[in-house]
Amino acid sequence: MVTIKDSVHDHIEVEGAAAALLDTEPVQRLRHIKQLGTVHLVYPSANHTRFEHSLGVYHLADRALDHLGIDGIRAERLRAAALLHDVGHGPYSHNVEAVTFRHTGKYHDDVHELLASGEVGEVLGAHDLDPERVADLVAGDGQYGQLVSGELDVDRMDYLVRDAHHTGVPYGTIDHERLIRELTFVDGELVLAEGNVQTAESLLLARALMNPTVYQHHVARIAKAMLRRGAERLLDRTETTPTDLRRMDDHELLVALRTTRATSDLARRLRTRDLYKRAVWAELDAVPDDIVDADHGAVSEFESAVADRAGLSAGSVIVDVPGRPSMTESSSRVMVSGEMRRLGKQSPLVSALRTAQKQQWRLGVYAPPDVTDRVGRAAVDVLGLDLDGALVSDVRPGVTATLDEFTGP
Amino acid sequence: MVTIKDSVHDHIEVEGAAAALLDTEPVQRLRHIKQLGTVHLVYPSANHTRFEHSLGVYHLADRALDHLGIDGIRAERLRAAALLHDVGHGPYSHNVEAVTFRHTGKYHDDVHELLASGEVGEVLGAHDLDPERVADLVAGDGQYGQLVSGELDVDRMDYLVRDAHHTGVPYGTIDHERLIRELTFVDGELVLAEGNVQTAESLLLARALMNPTVYQHHVARIAKAMLRRGAERLLDRTETTPTDLRRMDDHELLVALRTTRATSDLARRLRTRDLYKRAVWAELDAVPDDIVDADHGAVSEFESAVADRAGLSAGSVIVDVPGRPSMTESSSRVMVSGEMRRLGKQSPLVSALRTAQKQQWRLGVYAPPDVTDRVGRAAVDVLGLDLDGALVSDVRPGVTATLDEFTGP
């Protein structure tokens, strides 16, 4: 057994297959991947890594299994999946995931291949764990997969608390102990026991507040878009393959960007926080549908067209179109008066949060600070934005810069 | 200057009139009044007092004044009001406020009389502060009164964080530092500056989660109802006057209840947590309007009728009818795109919270554990409750007791 001191959960005990997995390269590599990617450019203390998060998820999974009375090989498999759930992440976590996905067709939770071979495959084999089934759990499949990846998974419970601890933003401070204790299986579904409507709501609310404040802070989004642009160029102009890229860690990506001519300016800007600024920051209603739904190729063309209109070289404009606010209903389940109810049915807050999410959606157009004015005007024309009340640029006259601007040097 | 160590805000510096007010009996008395009354019967660590809370409110007011650039006599008056804002509380804070109000016509924030005389009046006078104007601020009157009592007041900022610290329930953990920093006056209204929709929402959400989990926890409500019953009997059957009652502290009320024959059983039950249980716990839709809107006299009659029907002596049944969920719109104001907006207009969460509040409303009927069954049936008849799906009693067969039951011995 290994005992590890953690800043969030204090002592974490790791044993069995998980203890052996700890020493493998794919798990140790997570020490070098920041949990929140570019968010540290907004919240300087947010330097925690996927490694400590993975330990936390393992720990909460272990506690949940204990409360649920699950043991034996099933528990061993789940604990392994919890520890391994993030080994599929590329450098800077979600920040370059879109790039690797376009080229490899794999998101970070598609780890069947990764687990089947190498050190991890060997350790799993030595402990009689089927890599295929562990990878299924990581993907959230099956009854028990819900614990690792689902509406009430231990992944979210760990990251909310951990991100709050390391950013200093208290909104993620949920009652994870209570959540773990109240989990139960009813008819094969993971639900919260009777008396926990507020417990379930609190989890949703924590995420709803952390999202705009931390995860989607506009400065983090700008830096992320710049990083993505850099990663694309690495693939286009160097011999780096998509698979190489996916297996890099943060150090390797940063140094690769610095030492590649086509990306060295982006690298310098990211390193010294000399970032692009917002030329456009438009609400959903102001953006034509075809822009909102544009694919990567179309967005690239928009970027070129905007740069052209502004008299700039291609590549100095970034158009950042987030996915359409997801309208999936919250499928968290909670027992109310003896029956299982979807939280979306039970709680008026769920649909309000969907509306809020739609309100918070923003299209961003970013460019170097000295040309945002020009780029902003060009983008409005090219993209056919409906300006009225919708444009909030960093340089928009008459608008006091928001506090967000000031949060983080 | 006096420097005081606080468990929430670390060091608090008190100076000027406030430092002199600290030594007066009405302020020192707050050391003996629990901030959360009977909540400590659910959350055993919740023994914090109105005294430390008053210091916290003073501290936050002082910081807010600093950020707002308010100084001089106006600031001195506000700081005094912040420190004094709770001196009008009776024993067990809000728990017996309804009783004293019925007899004195005064809520806890009506302190004109209290501030005008005695030690407090002298200190205010000696510092050239008009007691009348200080009492107005305590009541939330005028532009600056909003800071002490209003939608964005420092009272709430302190109690949410403090109650979270002392109960262990994390939902109240707001970003009070940011709230303070973002306060500003626009056209005489206290508002949050641009970029703070989430900041404003977080304050509402924290309260929305603390309410059912802490402040309105059913065990705390039962104990509170028993305490109120005890206080009424003290007034009815002893020489204690309403004014006497209002100026008691927690010790005095408890000992008075123990040493009075008519209340000694209630006192023993409260002391040893041998509380009444829920005979009925009915949702708003299940309760006829005339019951929801019944006044104190009517409720007393219902109690007698239920006891009678159940074959019990009057006094062994408590009917607890909370006020109708308040439909006042949230008047928090926040700047959005350069204009002042009411949060209720801006945020879809506000109306969702109103709906949630309505859902959480419960009529309670409480009785000694051995007769809840009988009392439940009697109450359903007498009150004309619409049972279907609405009755959730502590003893209802087939319903797993909720976790709430288990939270707190």
Place this chain on the structure above:
Amino acid sequence: MVTIKDSVHDHIEVEGAAAALLDTEPVQRLRHIKQLGTVHLVYPSANHTRFEHSLGVYHLADRALDHLGIDGIRAERLRAAALLHDVGHGPYSHNVEAVTFRHTGKYHDDVHELLASGEVGEVLGAHDLDPERVADLVAGDGQYGQLVSGELDVDRMDYLVRDAHHTGVPYGTIDHERLIRELTFVDGELVLAEGNVQTAESLLLARALMNPTVYQHHVARIAKAMLRRGAERLLDRTETTPTDLRRMDDHELLVALRTTRATSDLARRLRTRDLYKRAVWAELDAVPDDIVDADHGAVSEFESAVADRAGLSAGSVIVDVPGRPSMTESSSRVMVSGEMRRLGKQSPLVSALRTAQKQQWRLGVYAPPDVTDRVGRAAVDVLGLDLDGALVSDVRPGVTATLDEFTGP
């Protein structure tokens, strides 16, 4: 099973005999006894009670038993002892213990009689636990008694962390999780496992820093001495018996002091923090041996003599002589290079702490603020104090009042 939310250990699960003991009057009574007595007059947030502390001690005992692999009836007995370890406390915990001891010959950890009868005796009997053996554990007897009361007991681990949380003074923040995990029995002795010299030292150091800063803060000592004086008068001049006194809770003692003519002034002073002040504050070297070793009777005579010399009525002077700094060696044991060593042998810090403790010893003479000058001079004469550099009175000219003065209104 009962699950209780605690501000320090989060969720505490209570089961078996302990769950039944929770509902008894002697345990519920601890809700009304402050953990730190008069310390809340210095640190206003220190209102936590013996009840929550007892739950915490139960919780840590349970975890320690788990780590030590102790279960069955032995574990049940230890858990009961942990929960009951403080039921022998009188009102205001240690503050009036000296008084009740003089009259009853019992300290708070002498609970054989208390556990043998009444509700507690019944519950223990119903769970096949011998009250005698449980009381032995509370007294620290036997191999397992060390866990409840000894150099490495869980009592201390809980109170240091809890007192830090509630006072805001961080010195008590030890790594209690590690301490629990490293406990082991070797040859019947409770020791810390290999590699824990610093862990053991940290526990001693935490206490060494909390002592002068919190537990022995001079303002708390003054209030405690006044409370003790009040308790003595209750016994002398009313029908209150020593046994009555010992079974009071804080409310009852406070109200008794207020309503008794001979103690009403003390009660008023304590309630409004209008305390006596130091007339003398003398180091050990400045005090003749016969004063340091004087018993209660002798001290009373000194008090009368000082009052007389100062021209005051008897009773307006308090002479507060702490016990001689205890020279017992630290008997904490820790494994070093495979052998069990006493920490006092292993760590140079232990003897340094003894020296520090001696340096911090102070004789106090207290009196109403307006007569401290007179009383100070009289006391120096009567007690034969060696003034040079040793007298530090609250009113001594030329000495800046210490920060301690300012800490707490």
Place this chain on the structure above:
Amino acid sequence: MVTIKDSVHDHIEVEGAAAALLDTEPVQRLRHIKQLGTVHLVYPSANHTRFEHSLGVYHLADRALDHLGIDGIRAERLRAAALLHDVGHGPYSHNVEAVTFRHTGKYHDDVHELLASGEVGEVLGAHDLDPERVADLVAGDGQYGQLVSGELDVDRMDYLVRDAHHTGVPYGTIDHERLIRELTFVDGELVLAEGNVQTAESLLLARALMNPTVYQHHVARIAKAMLRRGAERLLDRTETTPTDLRRMDDHELLVALRTTRATSDLARRLRTRDLYKRAVWAELDAVPDDIVDADHGAVSEFESAVADRAGLSAGSVIVDVPGRPSMTESSSRVMVSGEMRRLGKQSPLVSALRTAQKQQWRLGVYAPPDVTDRVGRAAVDVLGLDLDGALVSDVRPGVTATLDEFTGP
């Protein structure tokens, strides 16, 4: 003004020259240098950086200046020094400092050259601050330099609290607010005001406990020694100059080690935590004086001789000789009874800490796990160690591995 959210101090406001300095490359570079170097291999959450620490030191300096009543250009200079105090650090902070010092003659606090030119020099000039004088403050020179670098400096106050927050080890949790408030200048010396002997002791004790537990944890020491060895080889076998090395950040050093043939194995080991183990771990008394005092050249020769004797290639043995425990007296000063005293005179703990420090001193000999046995025996011979009770190797039979072994995967 820039407001930054920090995980330790909450909101930090940066203004004036410091705000402009924030945007310079030498300050932004600190984002990429871990505060605790290899300690994250023991405590996985310890990924915080010199950047956030520098902000914290700036913040505490600003508060101290406020309390001390220092403003104007002197305060501006001190705030700049506080923010810049760590820009002289090489990659992995102190871990490779010995290497760069041997070649450049500069420790991290020698920044005269760095501040005089480039972006930092320009910003200082633009704000009328003399780089020379700012660099003097960084070096701790002059009356005000004590605030930045000295026994009571704000550097230490920040790092203790921050390291505790991020490692999870509570020993560093000092009362930094009180320390700041109690600072005062007497006769040009920075001292703690009357009544703060314990405050001063607590600072020393926190460091004394953090040292062996965190900063000098043997696993961190092993990794540090491996990193140092790698850095030396980079200088020996590549074109990297000492100045290049000093200006690298963590990413660059790691990637350079990975991509250089002579260091790639060390790099792989560091990346996957496949570290060398202790072959010898000897107390001071067991090590001949000439070994304790050996310089770098002599140690290199010992390493070769040990490797030779063990039949291994040069380079597979590391001899790690810490500096002799420093015997400088603690020069912290504190006011006692109106006079300034050195803490070393006043507190018996200071000399005890010196003794403890001597006891904790260990010579380490490290080698790949499969050869530690051989290397241990060879080292004992070659170095002439006095084995008796002094050798504690990772593989020593009969010694239970210490918990330290388990702390951290």
